[in-house]
Amino acid sequence: MPPGDDSSTRKSTHILVALVENKPGVLNRVASLFRRRSFNIESLTVGHTESPDISRMTIVVDTSKTSAALVEKNLNKLINVIDVQDVTHAPIVVRDLALIKVTAPAERRAEIMQLVDIFRAKIVDVYAESVIVEVTGPEAKIDSMVELLHPFGIIEMVRTGRVAMVRGSGYRAPYVLSDNGTNGLRVNPTPNL
Amino acid sequence: MRRTGAQMVWEILRREGVQIIFGYPGGAILPIYDALVDYPIHHVLVRHEENAALAADGYARATGRVGVCMATSGPGAMNLVTGLACAMLDSSPVVAITGQVTSHLVGSDAFQEIDVTGVTLPITKHNYLVNRVEELPRVMKEAFYIARSGRPGPVLIDICKDAQMASTGFEYPETIELPGYRPVLRGPEEQIRQAAAYINAAERPMILAGHGIILSGANDELRELAERGNIPVSTTLLGIGGLPESHPLNLRMMGMHGQAYANMAIQEADLLIALGMRFDDRVTGNLKSYAPRAEVIHVDIDPVEIGKNVRADVGIVGDAKQVLRQILPFIEPRYRSAWFAQIERWRGDAGARDILNQGLLKDMLLAPYVIHEIWRGTGGDITVVSDVGQNQMWEAQYFQHDRQNQLITSGGLGTMGFAVPAAIGTKFGRPDDEVWAVVGDGGFQMSIPELATVVQEKLPLKIAVINNGCLGMVRQWQELLHDRRYSEIRIAGPDLVKLADAYGIKGQRVRRPDDVAEAIRVARQCPGPVLTEFVVEPEINVFPMVQPGKGLHEMWRRPMPSRNMAMAEKV
Ligand SMILES: Cc1ncc(C[n+]2csc(CCOP(=O)(O)OP(=O)(O)O)c2C)c(N)n1
């Protein structure tokens, strides 16, 4: 019996949040793991957290449920990874940020400004023939902003990839216990020497 | 207490209880070798760094303690790679220490500078680059802990030369802070009870015992489970030695070259109790048709293994010994007589098909016979270290392993050239044991330089070279799967008796079945190392065999006697 049935082999987007030790080479270990196990990542962001020793990664993968569980377990296995949770089905805030450089001749600027207003975006740089628009929000919002700006002529664009955080006062989503077939991995806080 | 980094290395090794290390010096590790002069640790100078890693691996498997190897930067560290990969795939606790160029030169392509932590990242459980002496004690403490705990594995520490030379106050930390590393040893009660309920309800259960039994020392618990529940056991290659093979419940090895009846029993089982094994493809054959009627209890210390290849109905993350101890009180006795009767029917004519029972032996020297005679001649009371290829499979089949953890072999990586260096490590780990290396003529030619190490260290190893004049296992695949299009399988070799003589070792050659027993007796009586060459029939195959891509039940059985006779006439 190979693992997984239909429901667990269908692909969908999974968002994983990983807390990792802030040490040289950790990003390499994570990236190397993805390559090694042929996990295709859509986006990966790394940044500081409230604690200087800990960095936070938000990893978006388009994959089956079984394979997402495998990603999670493999990440957990890295010594420098402190915690991983799949927050896909938790109540979360997800944000992406884009900088979009658009052609903006004087006569079309007003139109662009209007769009920027509607999307509660910002113009962060103005030049003779172009402007840079900064927009943050969930992915879909940015997608439509990009679509609407397209006719003006997008000169270049950069997106950060998604970052995510669980709503409420705790770090962990209360009911997103791992359903990956293992049992509470996080129960032994101190190594037994 | 001020110490240089180099001195700290030896201080720490001593505190970790290390008495022996395997290594090879060079420029970037000179300070450490310099400091060695003042410390009472036995350093074994190998002839190639790969063998330092393989010897450390062998030592680790023989003792259950961490094996340590050492090499210089660049070429030295690169030569360790195969041995580390071998330890990685077989979860063997090894610590490798390599010298690195001075820290300000790292990244500049300096002389003998290689990104060693980069290269070894996927073949170590964890690795470290140390460029400040202050980090060394913590790093080494962590390295030993990581190597031996949880699912064991190799850890590499790459130490910059300036960090070896710098000195600072030395204090070895008492505790470890690894927030991201917390191996789970005990299974949760709910799953334990669930597993026990599955076991008690099963009519056709099978225990699949892997390396985890040996690594966690769960031999007694495994036996207890099998006996109390009356459950047949089959082992993986690395699980051999987990339960005596003469035990009536032991069906012996499963998988590609496993016993036909063990494989059939797996295919028909209604419950697989997998203990410290990882459903490797060499064990399962085609997953689509694997154990179609079985529910699966999977116990492993590595959560990644559970559900990786085979879906687990009950997955328990934990140490095999602990989890078994938790399960045992719930196990109820059962007869399961229909199940055992069925297994006996499958066993059926297995004995008759055995090549040793077919009267072929008059003049032909068969490798299986040689292995069987080594078993008989030594009373089975030895540690065997086998290499890779046909010799390894025949060793697994024709040596009856009754002593605990008596076989040491390379499973996951299938590292040719493993046996001789690993036997060196094994002999240091089990000095009172008679240690035999069983190795093919191909694998042996990868290890010849280590004969000098054997001599220099005065190790009374018994080396049995199974010389079939070819890369036998490759030849077998070419014969059976590539339509006999033989390609690069004939391998010539030196006169091994003269070779032994050149190294100052006793050498002997055996060509006839009648001389085998005597040669084994002579080898055992000689106080020093002995190299015995068995010149065997080149064209016999290892059976049973499950072709790659086929299900376990579709294995080729051992041919019936008439076919063997026909083949014998041809060769
Ligand atoms: C380092 C390495 N290279 C190649 C192989 C592939 N391989 C597996 S078995 C084998 C033949 C081994 O020949 P020999 O050592 O003579 O043993 P035999 O099969 O003849 O007993 C080869 C080449 C391997 N396992 N390891």
Ligand SMILES: [Mg+2]
């Ligand atoms: Mg050979």
